[in-house]
Amino acid sequence: MGINFKDETFRDDFTFFNSPEQIRRFPFPFHEDSYMYSVNMEPHTPVVPGSVYENRFDVDEHYVSEMRDRAMVLADDPLRCQSLPHMTLAGWDLLELIMEAKSEDYPDLFSLTRDGNKWHWINKPMGIDQKFVFMDEATLPYGPMEYITRQTQGDFAVLDQRDDNLWMDAGMVTTQADWSLDFDIGMNFFEWHAPVPKAHEMGIFVRALKFLLNIQQGAPARRLNWTMTVNPLLDTSPENYHKWGVQKKGLTLENMGQKMHLRVELQTFFRMPRSNALIFPIRAYLIKMDELVTVPKWGRRFHRVLRDLPEELATYKGFIDNRPKILEWLSKYDDGTPTSPGVWPDPE
Amino acid sequence: MSAGTAKINVTVTDVTKVNDLVTRFRFARTDGGPLPHFSGGAHTVVEMDDNGTIRLNPYSLMSDPADQTAYTISVRRDDEGRGGSLFMHNHVKPGMEMVISNPVNLFPLDLRARKHLLLAGGIGITPFLAQIKQLATSNGHFELHYSVRSKLLGSYVNELTGHYPNNVHIYFDDQKQAIDLENLLDGQPLGTHIYVCGPKGMIDWVRNMAESLGWPREAVHHEEFLAPASGKPFEVKLSRSNKVIKVGEHQSLLEAIEAAGVDAPYLCRGGACGQCETEVIGYDGKFLHNDHWLTDEEHASGKKIMPCVSRFEGKTLVLDR
Numbered sequence: 001m002g003i004n005f006k007d008e009t010f011r012d013d014f015t016f017f018n019s020p021e022q023i024r025r026f027p028f029p030f031h032e033d034s035y036m037y038s039v040n041m042e043p044h045t046p047v048v049p050g051s052v053y054e055n056r057f058d059v060d061e062h063y064v065s066e067m068r069d070r071a072m073v074l075a076d077d078p079l080r081c082q083s084l085p086h087m088t089l090a091g092w093d094l095l096e097l098i099m100e101a102k103s104e105d106y107p108d109l110f111s112l113t114r115d116g117n118k119w120h121w122i123n124k125p126m127g128i129d130q131k132f133v134f135m136d137e138a139t140l141p142y143g144p145m146e147y148i149t150r151q152t153q154g155d156f157a158v159l160d161q162r163d164d165n166l167w168m169d170a171g172m173v174t175t176q177a178d179w180s181l182d183f184d185i186g187m188n189f190f191e192w193h194a195p196v197p198k199a200h201e202m203g204i205f206v207r208a209l210k211f212l213l214n215i216q217q218g219a220p221a222r223r224l225n226w227t228m229t230v231n232p233l234l235d236t237s238p239e240n241y242h243k244w245g246v247q248k249k250g251l252t253l254e255n256m257g258q259k260m261h262l263r264v265e266l267q268t269f270f271r272m273p274r275s276n277a278l279i280f281p282i283r284a285y286l287i288k289m290d291e292l293v294t295v296p297k298w299g300r301r302f303h304r305v306l307r308d309l310p311e312e313l314a315t316y317k318g319f320i321d322n323r324p325k326i327l328e329w330l331s332k333y334d335d336g337t338p339t340s341p342g343v344w345p346d347p348e
Numbered sequence: 349m350s351a352g353t354a355k356i357n358v359t360v361t362d363v364t365k366v367n368d369l370v371t372r373f374r375f376a377r378t379d380g381g382p383l384p385h386f387s388g389g390a391h392t393v394v395e396m397d398d399n400g401t402i403r404l405n406p407y408s409l410m411s412d413p414a415d416q417t418a419y420t421i422s423v424r425r426d427d428e429g430r431g432g433s434l435f436m437h438n439h440v441k442p443g444m445e446m447v448i449s450n451p452v453n454l455f456p457l458d459l460r461a462r463k464h465l466l467l468a469g470g471i472g473i474t475p476f477l478a479q480i481k482q483l484a485t486s487n488g489h490f491e492l493h494y495s496v497r498s499k500l501l502g503s504y505v506n507e508l509t510g511h512y513p514n515n516v517h518i519y520f521d522d523q524k525q526a527i528d529l530e531n532l533l534d535g536q537p538l539g540t541h542i543y544v545c546g547p548k549g550m551i552d553w554v555r556n557m558a559e560s561l562g563w564p565r566e567a568v569h570h571e572e573f574l575a576p577a578s579g580k581p582f583e584v585k586l587s588r589s590n591k592v593i594k595v596g597e598h599q600s601l602l603e604a605i606e607a608a609g610v611d612a613p614y615l616c617r618g619g620a621c622g623q624c625e626t627e628v629i630g631y632d633g634k635f636l637h638n639d640h641w642l643t644d645e646e647h648a649s650g651k652k653i654m655p656c657v658s659r660f661e662g663k664t665l666v667l668d669r
Contacts, residue, residue, distance in 0.1 A: 085460075086459035086460045087459075089459065089486070160459070161456070162456070162458055162566070163565075163566045210622070214615055214621070214623055216354065216450055216452055216615075217354070217384055217386070217450040217451055217452070218354035218384065218450040219354050219450070273384050273385035273386055273387065273451070274385050274386075274387055274413065274414075274482075275387060275459065276387040276390075276453045276456040
């Protein structure tokens, strides 16, 4: 495996960048030269060795630094992690799923040994060696959901299923694209999606909810979502808008390649066995414009997608003011030639 | 996305007669590995090759949800039915290899409840057996009221009263005992949730009583599996797959679609979950709708059908499948 974990920052001096290998495994979300909402759900089964879709929970070169950033966010604002009382069982489900998945998928990095309810978890990249009793909260330093999501990249919404709806009743949310767990906690699927334009009228949420309610054990699903982020900020939360919102100003053609990032969320959905909860991991991947255009197909296509994106979407995604400048920068990388189908880079 | 759920290969390790009508089956994984955990109230879909007709029947899991060594189900023999329960009773023997689905829960506990009031009639006891084991290990507060025909036909009555003497109340029909429902529902503490599983008449009785007493809809849960009705054979055109299929007398429309090799979605196979909802492109005849999913207007519209339980009589039926 041999992941070279980087020591980098997602705040202040922003030393984050992607290695060339990491660029080529970036989950570029556009399979054609235009974009519109769709439910775009597919089974979360392993495809393309080395890609972010190979394992149930992708671990990459940013792992250790992302976990350090999460700990800093939580120290400043403990409400980024909440779990209503009836969701503790779902937390144990999640802990088991992640420990099993990581120890099976990355045996050189993680190990889980079980003797009945006596569990022993080793996380080598983070230097953690923990013995605990499964289902006994007193034996862990945090509740089960918080414990394991402090060691797993991506945000986690833990959804209770009842009354033919999903309820945001627990979560760990520190790397979000401008939404707040503290605001959404206890809301149902339609309530927390209320701010999204167009999709309600298109009936997308009714169809998406029906699909999600029927996700079954042993058959996880995934989809991608995307937005744009200025500076490699993991924490673009409403709580901290006063800190990152101002950073959207001051973009120039000179600093665009380094400061502007495409932010892609790999969203997955797992049905939990004991609690019947639906786990919704939202894993954010960032790529600088300079990095993105090292794949010529992506540079051409991304220019066309942004150029033709409806105004409401550019507004909702928060880059309407910067769009003209981004397009001017990207146009240099679009020679007008056709792009090949699918998301993957062309062979070099 | 493929139809239904992920499958598990199992071996029947025990077949136990519970009483004259009910037999219990125990399944372990054929490869010896652990079965998935499940949540109380979940069912599994058992695949049967009934002399060339493939049947997929849902049965509630009744074993301890935390027990990964085996799943158990209890099947009530239905001599008038289409043959699924008869197949289980007459043909399934220890050592036989079968295929079941991953657990699916359409009747979960609401874990916010301060108290779980469980109302069972007859074979409707099975999902509660698993829920009670789950609640007992998590210190959940529950009370079971269970109606059976007689001592001889009261499945698991002795086990329940033996293990949970303070939580279980049994009512014998042949001794003219009945749940005093109005008083029972009227005297529950705030935060109680009601769960009912049994014959349709019992489910309607409980839901109506709860509604008339002002219970919130969200606090009243029910599970009713309809067995697909038999009926006259009919012909269907599947337009997307460009096939004409015949639905046999004792076959459901969904089973006939599957037998033709067409991948159709499903979950409950009992007219409740909505997953198999199918668009009607054209028809000349009469629908026999048997589901709980579509509204009365949708039933009347002639635009949708639930192929797991509903049938058709007439000249032509064209489906978008």
